Amino acid sequence: MDNNKKIIYMARKAQLKIQETAFMLLALALLFAILFIFYSNYQVRQVYAAKNNRLEEQAISLLDKFMAMPEFSCLHGACIDEDKLYALRNMSAYNDLWKGIVRIQVVRIYPKSETITIYQKGKPEVSYASFVPLCRTLQQEGYTWQQCSLAKLLVSVENVKLERR
């Protein structure tokens, strides 16, 4: 009889110890899960930040590239051809070439103010600008010349944001 009681007592003690260990493991798992959630959240933010950095770098490097592209470049020197811009803004076939960019604009500053939008898709959030000469070809009595004005080339990109659901 005494022996039976002792066995029951030991079994209960063992159960208690298993429960203790199980709870401890559960708490540990929970702690790791919370840590993992915080860490993954941080990592996702880092990835979004890296993506935005790449978009910014791309927009800045494109400012320079656009000046040399045949769609923008003018006849002589580093300037933008105004005559091409008017044709370019009506050509939707170019949309694939502007992928990753939200808006391309050329804003004439001097002598008169004018905005020429080449491409727009979506809401621009970050814009990068570069001052450029905007030139057009003129002709009179057999003489041709480039008439230039001061303008700004604006390239806008969308900021990638972490969506909250």
Place this chain on the structure above:
Amino acid sequence: MTEKKAQIPFQFVFAIIVGAVILFLALFAVSRYMNIQRYQYDTELAAKLSVLLNPIESSIASAVATRIDLPVQTRMQLSCVYSGIGREDLKIATFSTFGKKWQEYGATQNIYNKYVFSKFQEGKVLYVFSKPFEMPFKVADLTYAVMQDYCFVNPPDKVLSELNELNMSNMHAVYRLGECRKGSRTVCFQNSACEINVYGQCFGLCEDIYDYGIVENRADSKVEIVYYLGLPLMYAAVFSDSEMYKCNVQRLMSRLSLVSKLYAEKSKLLDARGCGTGKLREKMSVLSTQASYLTKGGNIQMINDFVKQAENENNGLVCRVF
């Protein structure tokens, strides 16, 4: 007399099982984490590389060369997709001393505004150079991305002077095939002794015999022949495989068709200002249509006459369009 059996305590068994499970999970998590980190790293590297190629193109010089030192041994795979403007897909995989030496490629980086000619390659240094593609006006910049050594055997003067100007340490010009470094890809001119053979076919009114011709590629156990027009496309055929070359030429023809349309519109504007560009406008429209035909494939040399006609017309104008 009761015999006491040697028993393993339950706690000990439980601790071993739980410990093993935790250890397994930890190792699994670390291995997954490392794979994801490598995937992220490879993806970022591809994105950075695509941005790095922008300033190489934007120069107004006739050719620009640079060298990109990669942080580790890298595999670079470029594939071309043609549909209108088309695109190139860049994928990168890096070497690692932990786990698998080469794991899967990182995420694909889509490149829409570049024409990069390259083969599948592996290395730590990427040599890049670019040249403008002109038909007769600039259509785009062609970029050549090369990791391997190339040996040009007895190249024509134009190629030789360009190689000397670019001063790239992976491009060598020699007089005889035997002088080429071991392991380098050999390029011959009007001679079939090399892995890549260039045959100039311009025997009429040309600046050079190599103004247009064919490039025969025997490097990958099968013989592939492609047509080229102008030195920039000759380099393109030498540094890329025929599939990538043909796809990029189709993309270039699509771009040429668009730029010609743009110049036709400009001609219309200038004509209204008394520039007399009406005839050029017609030539540009024809060039645009011809380029559009070539987007379906075919011999690029077929467009040469239309290019020359447009160039002659433009050269005779008081106010030049391009």
